[in-house]
Amino acid sequence: GENVEQHPSTLSVQEGDSAVIKCTYSDSASNYFPWYKQELGKRPQLIIDIRSNVGEKKDQRIAVTLNKTAKHFSLHITETQPEDSAVYFCAASSEEKLTFGTGTRLTIIP
Amino acid sequence: DGGITQSPKYLFRKEGQNVTLSCEQNLNHDAMYWYRQDPGQGLRLIYYSQIVNDFQKGDIAEGYSVSREKKESFPLTVTSAQKNPTAFYLCASSPGGRETQYFGPGTRLLVL
Numbered sequence: 001g002e003n004v005e006q007h008p009s010t011l012s013v014q015e016g017d018s019a020v021i022k023c024t025y026s027d028s029a030s031n032y033f034p035w036y037k038q039e040l041g042k043r044p045q046l047i048i049d050i051r052s053n054v055g056e057k058k059d060q061r062i063a064v065t066l067n068k069t070a071k072h073f074s075l076h077i078t079e080t081q082p083e084d085s086a087v088y089f090c091a092a093s094s095e096e097k098l099t100f101g102t103g104t105r106l107t108i109i110p
Numbered sequence: 111d112g113g114i115t116q117s118p119k120y121l122f123r124k125e126g127q128n129v130t131l132s133c134e135q136n137l138n139h140d141a142m143y144w145y146r147q148d149p150g151q152g153l154r155l156i157y158y159s160q161i162v163n164d165f166q167k168g169d170i171a172e173g174y175s176v177s178r179e180k181k182e183s184f185p186l187t188v189t190s191a192q193k194n195p196t197a198f199y200l201c202a203s204s205p206g207g208r209e210t211q212y213f214g215p216g217t218r219l220l221v222l
Contacts, residue, residue, distance in 0.1 A: 043213040096207025
């Protein structure tokens with residue numbers, strides 16, 4: 001089955017700086033890669049996703065890049081703000097289900 | 111995700127007791143999922159269903175059971191065989207297997 005690894009597990013950045021979270025996956029058949037943001041005690045919410053026929057996707061301060069050859073994808077958040085503090089999960093879709101990474105706790109330092 | 115509801119918000123289980131968590135969606139989604147989340151951990155798949163009257167085990171199905179009698183509903187039963195049930199349980203739905211999943215608000219299960 002699919003295996004997704006996510007790094008780092010914790011990340012602290014100064015407000016206004018950029019944050020990068022990286023994930024690798026094992027199943028070359030995976031073709032859908034969403035990113036979720038989860039605030040404390042709340043449900044995960046989709047923030048951006050990418051399909052395997054696209055190399056990069058942007059939505060305002062958030063971008064995701066995908067390297068199918070290397071089987072890795074990354075989340076980039078620019079101009080970070082205090083409300084970006086949360087746990088972020090990557091996921092990869094294969095066999096009609098999502099496999100999630102273990103999460104990155106992002107803390108924005110004012 | 112506003113179309114997915116879970117109840118109750120908190121649930122207390124006594125030793126040897128089976129408890130059932132409710133998940134309902136009005137998004138007309140075919141696929142539904144149950145995940146378990148332990149403190150500081152990721153999401154682990156318990157069971158999933160791609161269509162009514164059919165479901166598959168996920169990575170941690172032991173001690174849990176599900177049913178999918180209606181498209182809108184996918185209840186999860188935590189049986190007495192699950193020795194460490196304390197966790198945050200999340201239900202999700204999606205239009206199909208490789209589509210965006212939308213999550214319910216979750217049920218926090220505690221053992222008395």
